[in-house]
Amino acid sequence: DAGVTQSPTHLIKTRGQHVTLRCSPISGHKSVSWYQQVLGQGPQFIFQYYEKEERGRGNFPDRFSARQFPNYSSELNVNALLLGDSALYLCASSGTGNLGYTFGSGTRLTVV
Amino acid sequence: DQQVKQNSPSLSVQEGRISILNCDYTNSMFDYFLWYKKYPAEGPTFLISISSIKDKNEDGRFTVFLNKSAKHLSLHIVPSQPGDSAVYFCAATAPYSGNTPLVFGKGTRLSVIA
Numbered sequence: 355d356a357g358v359t360q361s362p363t364h365l366i367k368t369r370g371q372h373v374t375l376r377c378s379p380i381s382g383h384k385s386v387s388w389y390q391q392v393l394g395q396g397p398q399f400i401f402q403y404y405e406k407e408e409r410g411r412g413n414f415p416d417r418f419s420a421r422q423f424p425n426y427s428s429e430l431n432v433n434a435l436l437l438g439d440s441a442l443y444l445c446a447s448s449g450t451g452n453l454g455y456t457f458g459s460g461t462r463l464t465v466v
Numbered sequence: 467d468q469q470v471k472q473n474s475p476s477l478s479v480q481e482g483r484i485s486i487l488n489c490d491y492t493n494s495m496f497d498y499f500l501w502y503k504k505y506p507a508e509g510p511t512f513l514i515s516i517s518s519i520k521d522k523n524e525d526g527r528f529t530v531f532l533n534k535s536a537k538h539l540s541l542h543i544v545p546s547q548p549g550d551s552a553v554y555f556c557a558a559t560a561p562y563s564g565n566t567p568l569v570f571g572k573g574t575r576l577s578v579i580a
Contacts, residue, residue: 358509387567396470396555396570397510410567444509446568455568457502457509 356381358447358458366464367435375430375461379447385409386428387455388420389444397444403428435465469493470558472571481580485543489556489571492537496558500568501530501541504553513554514541546578 359378367373379386385404389397399412403422417433426447432439442462446455471490479485489499497518502510516523516530516539523530529542543550553575557568 389568389570394572396472396557396572397568399567399569402567412567446509454500454512454515456512459507459509 358445358456360443360445360458360461362461363459364462364464366466369435369437369465371435372431372433373435373463375432375443375445375463377428377430377445377447377458379426379428379445380449380456383447383449383456384426385448386422386426387446387448388428388430389446389457390414391442391444391460392440400430432463437465439463440465467492468571469496470556470569470571472554472556472574474574475572476575476577478577478579479546481548481578482545485541485546485550485576485578487541487543487554487556487574487576489539489541490537491539491558493558493560493569494537495560495563496569497563498559498561499530499532499539500557500559501528502555502557502570503550504555504573510555543576546576548578548580551576551578 387402388400391397401420402410406422420430422428442460444460446457500515501513504510514528532539553573555573556571
């Protein structure tokens, strides 16, 4: 039974470029959340989607956007990359009424 | 302003002894708390959780205690094993208030020495 899968696992981008990160939730999970973890900090909430609708947004600039597809997979897009966007980006999925979140292994983004 | 605080960045414990990891929170709306364990190059793995209607929850070697009046929770690992060496994150949420994102602390790195 596949867990939460994220792609790519690692990525190097140049300042000013844009990036798209992908996440496939656990089969049957309709909610996907995105978190950013910078070195030495805990994960910080970016977005939550449920049934293709945005249910919550953290304190991140408009350069960050996301969407959820009919199959419940999700994309996180970041435009005009800054050095400070270098981080581990985590995707988590949860089922209806389920208070547990299952995380993927993350995408390590390095901006140079 | 950090709503969830883990004030010990690191902790070293001998194998077989008890590990106690602490977490404090400031937002009284939080009513569900979780502990995650994270190895390098992996995502956080759920360990144990507790609802605010309880003050203790056990799962094998792991026990979480919640003191609502002090806004404090702790994770006890007994006995500690070398495989427990990882970064432990405390997280809080307010699912019964319709706000479900997790708010994480900065983590505590546990080293269990054989």
